[in-house]
Amino acid sequence: MTTTLPDAPGPRGDLLLGSVLDFKTNPLEFCRYMASAYGDVSRVRMGTVHWYLVTNPADIWDIMTTRAELFPKPAIAARLWKEFLGDGLLTSEGAEWRRQTTMMKPAMHRERLAVYGDVMAEYTDRMVDAWSPGEQRDVHADFTALTLRIVCKTLFDADVARDAPAVGEAMEVLQEVMVEHIHLPIPLPAWWPTQKNQRKVKALSTLKDIVGRLIRERRASGEDTGDLLSMLLASRDEAGSGMTDQEVFDQAMTLFFAGHETSANGLTWAWYLLARHPEVVARMRDELDTVVGDRAPSMADLRDLPYLDAVVHECLRVMSPVWLFMKEAAADTEIGGFRVPKGSPIAICPYITQRDARWWAEPEVFRPERFEKARRAEHVRGAWIPFSGGARVCFGKSFAMTELRLVLATMVQRLDPVIPEGHWPVKVSELSLHPRGGLPIEVRPRPDLRRPVRQAG
Ligand code: HEM
Numbered sequence: 001m002t003t004t005l006p007d008a009p010g011p012r013g014d015l016l017l018g019s020v021l022d023f024k025t026n027p028l029e030f031c032r033y034m035a036s037a038y039g040d041v042s043r044v045r046m047g048t049v050h051w052y053l054v055t056n057p058a059d060i061w062d063i064m065t066t067r068a069e070l071f072p073k074p075a076i077a078a079r080l081w082k083e084f085l086g087d088g089l090l091t092s093e094g095a096e097w098r099r100q101t102t103m104m105k106p107a108m109h110r111e112r113l114a115v116y117g118d119v120m121a122e123y124t125d126r127m128v129d130a131w132s133p134g135e136q137r138d139v140h141a142d143f144t145a146l147t148l149r150i151v152c153k154t155l156f157d158a159d160v161a162r163d164a165p166a167v168g169e170a171m172e173v174l175q176e177v178m179v180e181h182i183h184l185p186i187p188l189p190a191w192w193p194t195q196k197n198q199r200k201v202k203a204l205s206t207l208k209d210i211v212g213r214l215i216r217e218r219r220a221s222g223e224d225t226g227d228l229l230s231m232l233l234a235s236r237d238e239a240g241s242g243m244t245d246q247e248v249f250d251q252a253m254t255l256f257f258a259g260h261e262t263s264a265n266g267l268t269w270a271w272y273l274l275a276r277h278p279e280v281v282a283r284m285r286d287e288l289d290t291v292v293g294d295r296a297p298s299m300a301d302l303r304d305l306p307y308l309d310a311v312v313h314e315c316l317r318v319m320s321p322v323w324l325f326m327k328e329a330a331a332d333t334e335i336g337g338f339r340v341p342k343g344s345p346i347a348i349c350p351y352i353t354q355r356d357a358r359w360w361a362e363p364e365v366f367r368p369e370r371f372e373k374a375r376r377a378e379h380v381r382g383a384w385i386p387f388s389g390g391a392r393v394c395f396g397k398s399f400a401m402t403e404l405r406l407v408l409a410t411m412v413q414r415l416d417p418v419i420p421e422g423h424w425p426v427k428v429s430e431l432s433l434h435p436r437g438g439l440p441i442e443v444r445p446r447p448d449l450r451r452p453v454r455q456a457g
Pocket of ligand 1 (some may be wrong): 073086089255256258259266320322325385387388392393395400
């Protein structure tokens with residue numbers, strides 16, 4: 001039988017204003033409260049719209065795969081992203097999305113990933129080379145710079161080195177503005193004369209100038225430098241047509257945006273978890289020393305490093321960088337026996353489902369062994385969803401999994417993960433989950449160092 005859900009009052013007990021305020025103050029805590037107080041499907045009124053929160057893996061799987069056509073991305077999110085990212089993979093739907101995915105897929109083929117993998121390990125080495133033993137650093141800032149450098153290099157080859165700081169600064173401004181837009185019910189028009197809005201316009205035009213110039217230069221040279229930009233320029237759809245400069249630009253912006261902050265947050269939380277679990281670091285090192293030894297790890301090593309893979313899976317379970325993603329009901333329907341009207345936004349929250357004791361024994365405990373190959377058959381389908389799933393699964397999943405494993409392997413080979421005694425990072429759940437004020441670490445070379453940490457300079 002299908003029934004209509006009652007409106008759930010927010011934690012303040014107020015049906016409307018309380019819900020909006022609580023959601024704005026701490027969206028993750030708000031969703032956790034909803035799920036614990038009202039169960040697998042709950043709904044809350046925000047202004048004139050009812051939002052649904054779905055936390056049961058069976059319903060999530062159904063939404064992402066079996067009935068995916070009925071649950072596209074919300075129109076409001078697509079409108080917001082489009083302003084910044086144009087018509088790329090993140091914002092398109094239907095036939096246009098299928099055409100784009102077909103053209104883009106070669107960018108994530110194994111041979112391409114192997115090349116990107118070498119960049120990932122080399123850039124991590126360079127980052128660690130520049131650190132001094134004993135120094136205190138904010139590793140979140142370091143990982144953000146690292147993943148941006150990796151994405152710049154793999155997207156545009158070395159040409160962009162001179163522009164990397166400008167690109168980084170512009171991306172930072174855009175992210176800040178995007179978070180504000182999400183919290184603002186009525187987006188400001190581009191001409192609005194506030195300082196923030198003007199910074200946004202400037203940041204967008206900086207990126208457009210740099211990326212536009214790179215596209216023009218590469219088209220003119222006709223050279224294939226093995227990076228993603230070469231691939232985008234060479235790609236053809238089924239009718240044999242290539243991408244226009246605008247299309248290449250939009251995809252490049254999408255990959256830039258989707259592909260660096262999420263990975264940086266994934267790495268930051270992983271380093272934090274490793275600092276709290278020296279026994280896991282010791283097992284990772286045993287495996288790395290046996291398989292890789294003194295040299296830098298590469299993509300080819302990854303298949304022989306199952307424990308490293310299990311660690312990364314467990315990090316993404318415990319601290320999912322994308323803590324929430326959204327769908328929308330394209331028609332009147334039902335979820336888990338409850339009526340859901342057409343146009344309702346539906347929130348799926350990996351952070352909640354991945355920490356639910358019904359699907360994960362002792363969910364708060366960090367235990368990579370649960371992802372060992374022999375134990376994966378025990379997992380409930382739809383209960384591990386850091387990259388979403390189904391056709392709209394993260395396009396960069398293989399890129400990100402390669403990056404997380406190679407960066408962490410390189411760091412663990414050389415350093416002991418150390419954070420100050422008693423430091424508990426405060427989680428901020430904006431576009432993606434990150435620690436407030438970064439993550440302080442102490443640079444401590446591994447005592448039985450296999451690869452020396454060189455001094456900067
Ligand atoms: C740990 C790192 C990452 C995580 C946790 C992550 C997670 C996700 C999730 C949950 C989605 C679905 C979002 C939604 O439906 O609203 C998504 C989509 C996407 N991601 Fe990632 N991502 C990561 C890294 C990357 C990287 C490195 C790239 C590119 C190089 C990338 C490119 C994309 C794109 C293009 C989409 C849109 C796909 C589509 O709608 O067809 N992501 N990602």
